[in-house]
Amino acid sequence: MTPSLNPYDSMTPVTQAAYRARAAANTLAPLPRAQKDDVLAAIADALEVRTAEIIEANAKDIDRAREAGTSEAIIDRLTLTAERVRAIASDVRDVIALPDPVGEVVRGSTLPNGIDLRQVRVPLGVVGIIYEARPNVTVDAAALCLKSGNAVLLRGSSSAYESNTALVRVLRDAVGGAGLPADAIQLVPGESRESVTELMRARGLVDVLIPRGGASLIKNVVENSIVPVIETGTGNCHVYVDKDTDLDMAVDILVNSKAQRPSVCNSAETLLVHADVADAFVPRALDALADAGVTVHADARILAYAERSKATVVEATPDDWETEYLSYDIAAAVVDDLDAAVEHIRLWSSGHTEAIVTTSQQAARRFTQLVDSTTVAVNASTRFTDGGQFGFGAEIGISTQKLHARGPMGLPELTSTKYIVTGDGHTR
Template sequence: MNTMTVEATMHALGAQARSASHRMAVASTHEKALALRALARLLREQSASLQADNAKDVERAIASGLAAPMVDRLRLTDKALETAAQGCEQLADMPDVIGEIIGLRQRPSGIRVGQMRVPLGVFGMIYESRPNVTIEAASLAIKSGNACILRGGSEAIESNKALAALVRQALQHAGLPQDGVQLVPTTERAAVGYLITMPEYVDVVIPRGGRGLIERISREAKVPVIKHLDGICHTYVDDPCDLAQAVVIADNAKTQKYSPCNATETLLVARGVAAAFLPQIARVYADKGVEMRVTDEAAPLVQIAGAHVVPATEQDWHTEYLAPIISIKLVAGLDEAIAHINTYGSHHTDAIITTDHRHAQRFLREVDSASVMVNASTRFADGFEYGLGAEIGISTDKFHARGPVGVEGLTSLKYVVLGDGEIRQ
């Protein structure tokens, strides 16, 4: 495909998405459920054929020397397909928020004013290897009444084409326009450039991937972007706190999984509890092979048999390790902890472990992050855990949507005015 053809292709996709979006926006709850259940059924019925298409991607990836963990992320296993199917069914069962009117109240003029939740229109989704994102994005588009244009990674193109074909079948089955969900058919990089610069067709773009991709898209986009940048998350162990709880949470927040963005990267410890707390958590981290990068002051408290202790540098407070490494710092108390988090954090997810009510309230209010937690693991920052049904991404922005983005993040509120002949005086 030459550049001209890519441009023409993207404009055609855009125009078709915009046109389909009007019908998607007024789809009934029943029609949307019908489409989602049909999609779940097709994913199960067609699993053999899907896996045959997926095998082409996997073979090509192996032949091209892609690293094994990346190849694994490509695979549409039975389990991955079943999870995707269940996700569609869960969404079908959730309440439909589209069209709901909130806050309707009477005004002195006689009119009643409220706000109706409506879809944004068309969203563009740009993502990398995992083909199941195709189903997550498509199912959220259907539930939220949006049209979408999906741009998956080139390494998953055969899998994504097969999945997108099923989505279109499901839409047709429910009497909804097939163009409600479209996959960019070309792997040319230029396609992304068009997708993010067509405000006449695309209302918001959601990139999922590495920092480089997201920064480039944010810089070049002519439409709003829901950005998910770093997760430099903190757990602050306050004085006073329940020490046993602090150990369990600090363990889970770091070690339950190392790669997610909501894993804790920095542990802040109030001086008053450091001598009691640090040796205990150091024992846990040492046993699990977690490297501790600590300030001079904290070092003696974590130097136990088997511990891997390294002096922390300024750079550590800025670093998202996504690995068995944690930075540790002592602080005077709540004020210093909040200041550290607001300075070095990435406004993603931060937790306090405390038994002091006022400390908890101040932490919730004053830490400027998308998710703020009391006595819980930062690993909970997730659309499923929050009850959003599904998650299209996690926003580290403040504008429009913050934190895990589900159906509501793909909607906006318009004003509704109900009158009976009222006029402005």
């Protein structure tokens, strides 16, 4: 028997997908902005036209999640409605409006010897995304990767398998219909952990992995991947109410930060209150949190106000200070001063987002100088840490590391750079 000359025959499905993604990335890299934007417009239109198909698939995931006893916070992340699909399509159109980072000159000069030197942005190549029950990430990641000239390998959780399959089918049809390789967008084959492990070991085929999800997922990828990783982090976010503050504003920011959508990483998980304003603020805060359905996990100084409140207040344990609840729960403590608040944040924060509510410019300045998180908000909700809110279009994730990218990651963070050296017969 003549042996097969097709190299794919000896490859696993995951490796085959990575090779196809590499070929697609080579096609995408030199494309002009107009062509990429046309494909994104086709994707946005297809999402709206095929909304019913997407929601039907999503309903199967939701039914299975409820049968498994999945928490309502996770089900909220998983759920797609017609309104949410329209919002996802709108996010894709927002990406169309953004500048194309590819080819941007980061810096350039003519050297003393006459050589022209330019550092320009180029696509990363093949980007792998490993994420949990967030089907909107499927579209966000695909749109940002296409705009920045990258192919994307998507490995969502099994809990969103039907939703992701339907979404990728819609995306691939739109991309192929626009004349580009459909393999620019692929679901990683398989639902087992082995497929994740294989993706993490596809060094040389996959240029970077971005994990989005809970602490255990991120830890697994960071510790076990031999493909370079951009680490996104959990969101143990803090709201600190300073001694000099507008009480009404502080209550509004606290409630919005915690309860506007508690299942996301930029929702607040801990409240810190300066001791000098505790008598005036804590009772109001507890009542407002009660109205929003929030349970407060309180230190002894907050517990002292519980009897005067309609709130559900329980005694905090040491674990509460490091917990990302993603639910209608918040930890709360009274601190002696701003420096004590900063020390608490340094000890327990995941480095995502922290907010100060204050009327003192000096306090705001000191807080922003001392707190080392990706985002520090002054008199604003933690919920603003978001690529869309920052004007980046959809985001690929929120990086809590300090190399390459930090904070909400938009199009520029999906590029690397290369140097172009132009001479006129120069030799060294």
